[in-house]
Amino acid sequence: MSAVPCAAALMLGAAGCGGGGDRQDANEPSGTYKVTVVRASFPKRQRLADDAVMKITVHNADSKTIPNVAVTVTNDDGDRGGAGFTTRSSDTTLADPTRQLWIVDKGPHGGDTAYVSTWALGALPAGQSRTFEWHVTPVVAGTHTLRWHVAAGLNGKAIARTRDGQDAAGTFKVSVSQKAPAVTVDPKTGDVVSADSASS
Template sequence: MWATSVAAIVAAGFVAGCGGGERQDANEPSGTFKVKVLKASFPPHQRLANSAVMRVVVRNDSGKTIPNVAVTITSDDDAKGGAGFTTRSTSPDLADPTRQLWIVDQGPHGGDTAYVSTWALGPLAAGRTQSFEWHVTPVVAGTHLLRWHVAAGLNGKAVARTANGQDPAGIFRVRVASKPPAVTVDPKTGDIVNAS
């Protein structure tokens, strides 16, 4: 399923970027690159309007440089086209059915790409580590699934695999509470001294 989802996202990005000239994947090396996901974290319990941080830390365990290490995020309804930190409404009267689940306040620095919900941080030398970090704010209460997938390039010619040959991918299940956090303010300074 991951391969299908990622291929669809990459194909959509490729079509959107077409305008003649050289193919975007013309210079991407072909090959399989071994990676290890050292950390994949996202708080499983969150509250509306309270910021959270998602992290995916990847190490290049192959003996060659990964052309362009990347991470793609898809939502719990990716079969319906939800991408990144969004979902898609089934209401037929909406001009744009995309609805945010989280607002991305800051994505991986320098990682923006022309591809939908994919961030890339460039070449990763053998043995080196790269950290992807998203600062987000949840805006829809409920239980949501976010899927993450690590790639070795943006166009499918460079493939990332774990040591046992698996796709480097995973799922975050997050419960977003609608109740606002309890906040205690110091009456003398106005500083927040407790938020839970």
């Protein structure tokens, strides 16, 4: 599990785990770093085309700075699974087997990496916390399982562990309803408003 970002990239053909040029992880120090996942939230029930927010807050519980705190997201959708908010179709006639489960409208600010479904927010000093936040829109109804894993770097040299020595990882099981939210247009502002937010 410690090399999740690199393994995911190799599996899905992303750049970053070898090859020519300077590596993104070339100067990553080796070591194990203690972390606490302060918050991990994603709505268990969602609806097609409705906004959802996933948040993971990581606290550096160590006495040393984490080189590059990162989160990798995978899923268990179907037999083949997939990377992050997508899955892979078994239909061999498709030119691109990638299938969106959620559209990522906005990922963690400044967190994009060359690795598939991995976001990194840089060095995290001892005693400080950082929050990864994704704004997404579900586009496939059904039950989906997302798995997340915290790393202290991008290639497995810097490993994140909880205080009891376990992987800093977790699972979100989400049920997406086929019923899309009813929407109206606010005549005063022109904003699109969901029925749920209008009644709250």
